[in-house]
Amino acid sequence: MELRLHRHGRFRRWLGTRFGEDEVWGDRLWRRIVHCLGAGVLVYYLVPDDFFVVAPKVDILLLVLLATLVLEGLRHAAGLELPTIRPYEERQVASFVFYAIALAGAIILFPLPIAATVIFGTAFVDPLAGGLRDSGRYRPAYPALPFGLYVVLALVGLGVIGTWPLVWSLPLAIVAAAVALGVEYPTIPWVDDDLAMTFVPALVLYGVGVVALGLPT
Numbered sequence: 355m356e357l358r359l360h361r362h363g364r365f366r367r368w369l370g371t372r373f374g375e376d377e378v379w380g381d382r383l384w385r386r387i388v389h390c391l392g393a394g395v396l397v398y399y400l401v402p403d404d405f406f407v408v409a410p411k412v413d414i415l416l417l418v419l420l421a422t423l424v425l426e427g428l429r430h431a432a433g434l435e436l437p438t439i440r441p442y443e444e445r446q447v448a449s450f451v452f453y454a455i456a457l458a459g460a461i462i463l464f465p466l467p468i469a470a471t472v473i474f475g476t477a478f479v480d481p482l483a484g485g486l487r488d489s490g491r492y493r494p495a496y497p498a499l500p501f502g503l504y505v506v507l508a509l510v511g512l513g514v515i516g517t518w519p520l521v522w523s524l525p526l527a528i529v530a531a532a533v534a535l536g537v538e539y540p541t542i543p544w545v546d547d548d549l550a551m552t553f554v555p556a557l558v559l560y561g562v563g564v565v566a567l568g569l570p571t
Contacts, residue, residue: 386484392457392477460472460473465564465571518563537550537555
């Protein structure tokens with residue numbers, strides 16, 4: 355019996371043709387769209403703790419993460435076919451699992467200003483950086499454009515959401531951007547860039563912003 359959660363790429367093929375491209379291009383675009391949608395996890399902070407009635411919201415977050423892990427387990431143990439799985443992921447842990455761990459971990463382990471900053475950065479800057487590097491036409495915009503976008507998003511996370519003073523938010527945003535792009539660029543088989551791009555800048559921001567400078571959490 356065939357176990358799959360996709361329609362043989364029909365939607366991705368349709369998406370590619372809408373832009374005059376093929377299924378491969380549509381698959382790449384869809385992965386980047388889904389990646390950006392990961393920022394939606396920040397709605398966690400907008401709902402009350404008892405919003406789900408049956409359990410606290412942190413438990414629901416962990417249940418969603420557990421469901422992701424179960425899907426990945428079924429993919430390997432029972433041959434469950436999932437969409438957007440790249441060939442090199444067929445016999446290893448898929449990137450969406452690391453991404454789910456990164457998003458949930460950022461919320462659980464770090465205060466809101468830092469969690470918002472690194473989630474924004476991983477959700478929006480990571481796909482932009484990868485897309486620019488893969489494009490011959492737009493590659494000259496790398497790394498300046500991703501770096502600038504990360505700084506802006508970090509200012510929103512630290513200075514607007516976290517209300518950290520601009521005198522500290524701006525230099526910390528620049529440092530976080532440099533660290534995030536620094537760990538995103540290299541391809542290391544045993545280190546996922548979603549995890550690195552989330553946790554490494556978060557640890558730097560926590561160490562400097564919260565521990566050293568005593569900024570509010």
